[in-house]
Amino acid sequence: xxxxxxxxxxxLFTLASSAATSSWSTCSPFALCAFVGLSTATALGELxxxxxxxxxxxxxxxxxxxxxRAEAQQRIDGAEERLRQVDPAKLASGQQDSLQTVQSFxxxxxxxxxxxxxxxxFTLADKAYLLADELVRRPR
Numbered sequence: 001x002x003x004x005x006x007x008x009x010x011x012l013f014t015l016a017s018s019a020a021t022s023s024w025s026t027c028s029p030f031a032l033c034a035f036v037g038l039s040t041a042t043a044l045g046e047l048x049x050x051x052x053x054x055x056x057x058x059x060x061x062x063x064x065x066x067x068x069r070a071e072a073q074q075r076i077d078g079a080e081e082r083l084r085q086v087d088p089a090k091l092a093s094g095q096q097d098s099l100q101t102v103q104s105f106x107x108x109x110x111x112x113x114x115x116x117x118x119x120x121x122f123t124l125a126d127k128a129y130l131l132a133d134e135l136v137r138r139p140r
Contacts, residue, residue: 038064042071045119046126068118075125076109082132095135102131 036044041051053068055061079102088099105128112121 072118072122079106079128079132082136085136102128
């Protein structure tokens with residue numbers, strides 16, 4: 001569909017409500033809008049950028065949302081799987097603290113997913129996964 005199409009874009013995640021008329025546009029005093037593809041937006045989100053995903057077709061937005069939700073859920077499941085490999089009784093006190101942090105990240109990731117904050121859910125789940133992986137690999 002051409003960029004001049006008459007259908008109005010629909011926002012999946014809304015961070016700015018300004019309609020942009022060119023490739024780059026200022027959305028607010030603190031945000032810069034760029035029109036990029038889903039893969040680029042996802043990669044930027046994984047790096048910590050705040051992104052909004054918009055599109056002209058509702059079915060494509062819903063498919064993108066399902067894909068991002070599934071990826072976040074897979075990361076949450078991966079972190080929980082790593083946690084099941086950890087025996088809390090064999091951890092040193094610093095590792096016990098890390099274990100509680102991982103469990104907190106997983107809980108918050110689930111909450112974020114329920115409130116449709118997919119980006120936050122993925123970020124928290126990713127942190128949980130990396131910390132849990134560290135606990136599994138760390139000598140006791």
